[in-house]
Each structure stands twice: as structure tokens, then as C-alpha cells.
Amino acid sequence: MANGIIVFIEHVDGKVNRASYEAVKAAQLIGSETGQEVSAVLLGQAVGDAAAEVASKKVKTVYTVENEWLKKYTADAYTQAFRQVIEQVQPALVLMTHTYEVRDFAPKLAASMKKILLGDNIGYKIEDGKPVFTRQVFQGKLAVDVAPVGDDPHFVSFQIGTFRGDESEAGQAEIKALSVNLDADVVRQQPEERFKEAKAAVDLSQAPLIVSVGRGIKEMKNIELIRKLADALGAEIAASRPICDNDWLPMDRQIGSSGQTVAPKLYLAVGISGAIQHLVGMKGSRTIVAINKDAEAPIFEIADYGIVGDLFEIVPALTAEAEKMKQ
Amino acid sequence: MKIIVCLKQVPKNDSVLRINEQGTWIQDRDLTYEINESDAYGLEAALQLKEKHGGEVIALSLGPARVQSVIKEALARGADRGIHLEDTAFDNLDAYGIGTAIAAATKAEGFDLLLTGLQSDDYGFAQTGVIAAELLGLPHTTIVMDVELNDAGLRVKRELENGFFQWVNMPAPAVLTIQSGINTLRYATLKGIMAAKKKEIKKLDAATLGIDAASLAPRMEFRRIYLPQKNKQTQFIEGSAGDIAAKLIDKLKNEARVF
Known part of the structure; x- marks a missing residue:
């Protein structure tokens, strides 16, 4: 009989990804509400220190799986190893934080057991004693509640930032090594070393004022309007991903999960609908202003001040007003 | 090199969405549609690989009759032929069901490279390509920024978090999910649009592909949709x-x- 929640702990060379503690926190909450024990699993080689770190959390057992084929992450080796852990531990629920690594292997792991990943959730509720998960659809414009169907185990991931990892309860866990048989022939990906591209020329993380532009600007030549507003306010100019993808502004001006993360005093979002990939990069800003023609754009969910209207009328008026203020 | 690229038709990015009376999904009348953004970059990547290395690009889409416009757009941009997976059994599938149908169709066709976008702009499951890879027994890499071919197979650049990247080597055939913005999208030319009219679009249904109902059964249940x-x-x-x-x-x- 399947029972308990197992949390996937991600790491690079034994250094635990802090985001994994968000899944620990989620498991502690769901576990206490549904009467299930929480355990955690680390896959790798020489993960003793990382396991000891995780064992300082309130979980029953930290499972470690050490194998030379797990030294560097590959989807193939992780899937094989994790699947054997699930077969040995028999959890009811596998919880993860929705990182790029989890996105890479978790759908494969679930599919190998004829299951699906309920991915990228932003919350949960308990209905009839069982967790139901909330996720965004249509890039955050709408939300849905979804429940897993079929036998245990179920595979679930939460969006980064859904839970506070630093609020996960402390405790003392036992550490238990599990052994798995990995078939080297099944590991087909050969990863090279991780690297960073040439350092970004612009560090927006320290900018106190940011004017950011999105798809609503329509054409490259209109970026000039935004530049004038930024100049008038003494702000840095930034953008959402589609603008940088089109080369309308350089990549190092991009805010969001694949760009920079910022938390300025003022973030003025112009023509940005607020897809989650953008929001994660700026939702910590102190004051957020959004200008968008669509009153239901998700950006308004996190905005302090909202202006529903035509940016091509409002931005020039705002620029004029900002220049007045300077004088 | 034979490349199959999966294209999903999604409501236009700036669509105003209304929840239907039953509260189960959106109202789909009056919606206009487009190619899912990251899938369009997958198509462009396929066309560029073909231009460099030769071969064939096949555009595949699953859905009702309206998704033919997505396939036609791909043919006009330069894809050689299309595959349309159309069956009422394919309505309202979850990612596992879609992955199952894609795996069955692409296995029958055969390929060196199967490309999808990294996620859809409607459901956002971000796993259809990976599921298809698993069901096909093939290696995959997600969130791919660049694709190189070599004698051993593929060398692909994977985007990681916090500004990191990583090259991954893999044998072909393989499945890749493509990140948005990795190339510059082309528009269909008038010549391309004319040429597309003569290109074949093959229709396939669940029975032809030998897909059983159990593999399409939902693995998740939508309880409600709301603002x-x-x-x-x-x-x-x-x-x-x-x-x-x-x-x-x-x-x-x-x-x-x-x-």
C-alpha cells in the first residue's frame, strides 16, 4: 500500500538548490493535513554533506542514491534511478519544485510509469481528504484546479516561489542509502560542463527605477517612446522576453526567469501582459505600475497602480509629466 | 535529415478569454488562433537545419479541422508536407494522451529529429515532447537554444537557470523541445503560399494509428476554471x-x- 510523500532534492555537485526546500515545505504542509509522512531523496555521487543538510529538516528519512552514472545530471540516469527509488519506497505522492531540471526529467519519469506530471502548480487545497492542485493556464490569465486520476503514486511540482523554503520546519531525519542498478547503455545524454555566456553588460538588479516594455509596443520603432519615458524618469529601460527575442532591445535588458531578477523601488510595466516567466523576475519590486489595454492581463494581479488604456496615448503624457516634475 | 516538427494551434496571445457557462473551460466561439510561440521557433529551427544539411521537414498538428491552417502556414514557410492528427477521440486530451498520439504517428512515419516547442501557451503542460520521447524509447533534451549535427548524432545547447547553459551530446533519432527566441522567424512569401497549395497533408486517426482508448484516458481531472x-x-x-x-x-x- 503506497504511503507518504517523497520530495526530490536537486543539487549541483552536492550543493543543494535552495528551491528544493520549497517542495519540502509543501510536503510538510500537505503531509500534516493528510496524515502522511514526508521523506526526501538525493541522487548523485558523494552526496553525504547534502544529505546531512536536508536531514536537518523535519522529514522522516533522507534517501541517498549514489552511483557514478548520477555524478552529472542526465534525464536518462535520473529517471532510471528515481523510478527504482519509487518502487522501493512506494510513496503516494512525489513532490518537486518546478525547476528546469525537473521539467527535463519528471515528465519522462511519470510517463515511464504511465502517469502524468501535474506540473507548475501555484497552490493546493484539500478536497475530500485529498490534495487538489491549482495551476495557471493561458499564461496566467486563468487558473484551474486539477486532481490526479488513477492509482498512486502521483507526480506533482510547484512553481518556484510558491512556498517559503526557509520556513520549512527543522528536525532530525535518518539518512538511508538505497542501491539501484543503472544500465549504462540507457544513459544516452552526455552533458558537457555548465557555463555562463559573457557577463551581462548591464546589471539591472541595482537600478532603483525601471521602465519595462513588452509586446504591446508592437513595433521596434516605438521603443523610442519608452526610452524617452525612461530618460525623463531617470530610469533604466528593460523588457520582457519577446522584445529581446526580436532584438528590439539587447538580451541583457531582459527581465524574467531566463533573464535578470530585479526588485527596484519602481517597476513600470508598459504593454506587458505578465506571463509568469516575466513575473518571477520582478514581482519583488516595491511599487509596480502597469499600463495595458487588457483589463484582465495578469500583470494587474500584482500591480499597485493600474492603467487600462492605450499606451501610445498614456506614455507620451507620462513623459511630459515626468519632465515637468524634473524642472 | 528527416525532421518532424509538432505545431500546436492556440488562441491568439492577446485574446480576451471568457469562461463558459458550465465553468469547465473557455468559450471557444469567436476565438482566433495562431501557432504556439515556441513551436514556431521549432519550425524555424527545422527549416534552418534542412537548409544547412538537406532533408525533409514535416509539420504535424493534432486537433479539429481548424488546425489545418497551422499546417498550411508551416507549408507556406517551407515545410515539405503535413500530418494532421484528427479524431474526436483526440478532443480534450491531457499531455500524456497528446504524447501518445504524437508517438504513434511519428513512429509510423520515422524520423531523425522530432521537435516541439518547450511549452504551450494555453495549457502550459511543458511535457508533451518529453512524454513522446519516453513512449518512443528515444533520448530527449528540453529548453534547447541551439542544435548542431555531427557524426555521433547531435550536440544541443540546453538553457539552465541563473544564466547557465550546457551542451549535451546525444545520438539521433532524438526529441528536442525548443526555447522561444533562438532564431529569427521567417514569414511565408507569396511564392511559398502558392507552393503550399500543392503540398500533401496526410490525415490520421486513432484507429489507423492503432491507439487504444486506455492510453488516451485522462490522467488528470479539471475540477474548475476561474479568474x-x-x-x-x-x-x-x-x-x-x-x-x-x-x-x-x-x-x-x-x-x-x-x-
């Missing part, structure tokens, strides 16, 4: 453009104290 709950109280500023500008600057100065 997201707000975390913040937003003050909406109204009036003429001039009024709005004056009010906003005043509030930023005296209320939020950002200047």
Missing part, C-alpha cells in the same frame, strides 16, 4: 491621458514615495 485570485489591491487610475499621467506622478511621489 486568478488577486494578491494585491490594485488602484486603477482613470481619466484622459493627461489626467492619468498627472495623477500617477502625484501618487508615485506622495503616496508610494518612489521619487
Whole structure:
């Protein structure tokens, strides 16, 4: 009989990804509400220190799986190893934080057991004693509640930032090594070393004022309007991903999960609908202003001040007003 | 090199979405559609690989009759032929069901490279390509920024978090999910649109592909759809453009104290 929640702990060379503690926190909450024990699993080689770190959390057992084929992450080796852990531990629920690594292997792991990943959730509720998960659809414009169907185990991931990892309860866990048989022939990906591209020329993380532009600007030549507003306010100019993808502004001006993360005093979002990939990069800003023609754009969910209207009328008026203020 | 690229048709990015009377999904009448953004980059990557290395690009889409417009658009941009997976059994599938149908169709066709976008702009499951890879028994890599071919197979650049990247080597055939923005999208030319009219679109249904009902059965259940709950109280500023500008600057100065 399947029972308990197992949390996937991600790491690079034994250094635990802090985001994994968000899944620990989620498991502690769901576990206490549904009467299930929480355990955690680390896959790798020489993960003793990382396991000891995780064992300082309130979980029953930290499972470690050490194998030379797990030294560097590959989807193939992780899937094989994790699947054997699930077969040995028999959890009811596998919880993860929705990182790029989890996105890479978790759908494969679930599919190998004829299951699906309920991915990228932003919350949960308990209905009839069982967790139901909330996720965004249509890039955050709408939300849905979804429940897993079929036998245990179920595979679930939460969006980064859904839970506070630093609020996960402390405790003392036992550490238990599990052994798995990995078939080297099944590991087909050969990863090279991780690297960073040439350092970004612009560090927006320290900018106190940011004017950011999105798809609503329509054409490259209109970026000039935004530049004038930024100049008038003494702000840095930034953008959402589609603008940088089109080369309308350089990549190092991009805010969001694949760009920079910022938390300025003022973030003025112009023509940005607020897809989650953008929001994660700026939702910590102190004051957020959004200008968008669509009153239901998700950006308004996190905005302090909202202006529903035509940016091509409002931005020039705002620029004029900002220049007045300077004088 | 034979490349199959999966294209999903999704409501246009700036669509105003209304929840249907039953509260089960959106109203789909009056919607206009487009190619899912990251899938369009997958198509462009396929066309560029073909231009460099030769071969064939096949555009595949699953859905009702309307998704033919997505396939035709791909043919006009330069894909050689299309595959349309159409069957009422394919309505409202989850990612596992879609992955199952794609795996069955692409296995029958055969390929060196199967490309999808990294996620759809409607459901956002971000796993269809990976599921298809697993069901096909093939290696995959997700969130791919660049694709190189070599004697051993593929060398692909994977995007990681916090500004990191990683090259991954893999044998072909393989499945890749493509990140948006990795290339510059082309538009269909008039010549391309004319040429597309003569290109074949093959229709396939569940029975032809030998897909059983159990593999399409839902693995998740939508309980309800709703507008997201707000975390913040937003003050909406109204009036003429001039009024709005004056009010906003005043509030930023005296209320939020950002200047």
C-alpha cells in the first residue's frame, strides 16, 4: 500500500538548490493535513554533506542514491534511478519544485510509469481528504484546479516561489542509502560542463527605477517612446522576453526567469501582459505600475497602480509629466 | 535529415478569454488562433537545419479541422508536407494522451529529429515532447537554444537557470523541445503560399494509428476554471491621458514615495 510523500532534492555537485526546500515545505504542509509522512531523496555521487543538510529538516528519512552514472545530471540516469527509488519506497505522492531540471526529467519519469506530471502548480487545497492542485493556464490569465486520476503514486511540482523554503520546519531525519542498478547503455545524454555566456553588460538588479516594455509596443520603432519615458524618469529601460527575442532591445535588458531578477523601488510595466516567466523576475519590486489595454492581463494581479488604456496615448503624457516634475 | 516538427494551434496571445457557462473551460466561439510561440521557433529551427544539411521537414498538428491552417502556414514557410492528427477521440486530451498520439504517428512515419516547442501557451503542460520521447524509447533534451549535427548524432545547447547553459551530446533519432527566441522567424512569401497549395497533408486517426482508448484516458481531472485570485489591491487610475499621467506622478511621489 503506497504511503507518504517523497520530495526530490536537486543539487549541483552536492550543493543543494535552495528551491528544493520549497517542495519540502509543501510536503510538510500537505503531509500534516493528510496524515502522511514526508521523506526526501538525493541522487548523485558523494552526496553525504547534502544529505546531512536536508536531514536537518523535519522529514522522516533522507534517501541517498549514489552511483557514478548520477555524478552529472542526465534525464536518462535520473529517471532510471528515481523510478527504482519509487518502487522501493512506494510513496503516494512525489513532490518537486518546478525547476528546469525537473521539467527535463519528471515528465519522462511519470510517463515511464504511465502517469502524468501535474506540473507548475501555484497552490493546493484539500478536497475530500485529498490534495487538489491549482495551476495557471493561458499564461496566467486563468487558473484551474486539477486532481490526479488513477492509482498512486502521483507526480506533482510547484512553481518556484510558491512556498517559503526557509520556513520549512527543522528536525532530525535518518539518512538511508538505497542501491539501484543503472544500465549504462540507457544513459544516452552526455552533458558537457555548465557555463555562463559573457557577463551581462548591464546589471539591472541595482537600478532603483525601471521602465519595462513588452509586446504591446508592437513595433521596434516605438521603443523610442519608452526610452524617452525612461530618460525623463531617470530610469533604466528593460523588457520582457519577446522584445529581446526580436532584438528590439539587447538580451541583457531582459527581465524574467531566463533573464535578470530585479526588485527596484519602481517597476513600470508598459504593454506587458505578465506571463509568469516575466513575473518571477520582478514581482519583488516595491511599487509596480502597469499600463495595458487588457483589463484582465495578469500583470494587474500584482500591480499597485493600474492603467487600462492605450499606451501610445498614456506614455507620451507620462513623459511630459515626468519632465515637468524634473524642472 | 528527416525532421518532424509538432505545431500546436492556440488562441491568439492577446485574446480576451471568457469562461463558459458550465465553468469547465473557455468559450471557444469567436476565438482566433495562431501557432504556439515556441513551436514556431521549432519550425524555424527545422527549416534552418534542412537548409544547412538537406532533408525533409514535416509539420504535424493534432486537433479539429481548424488546425489545418497551422499546417498550411508551416507549408507556406517551407515545410515539405503535413500530418494532421484528427479524431474526436483526440478532443480534450491531457499531455500524456497528446504524447501518445504524437508517438504513434511519428513512429509510423520515422524520423531523425522530432521537435516541439518547450511549452504551450494555453495549457502550459511543458511535457508533451518529453512524454513522446519516453513512449518512443528515444533520448530527449528540453529548453534547447541551439542544435548542431555531427557524426555521433547531435550536440544541443540546453538553457539552465541563473544564466547557465550546457551542451549535451546525444545520438539521433532524438526529441528536442525548443526555447522561444533562438532564431529569427521567417514569414511565408507569396511564392511559398502558392507552393503550399500543392503540398500533401496526410490525415490520421486513432484507429489507423492503432491507439487504444486506455492510453488516451485522462490522467488528470479539471475540477474548475476561474479568474486568478488577486494578491494585491490594485488602484486603477482613470481619466484622459493627461489626467492619468498627472495623477500617477502625484501618487508615485506622495503616496508610494518612489521619487
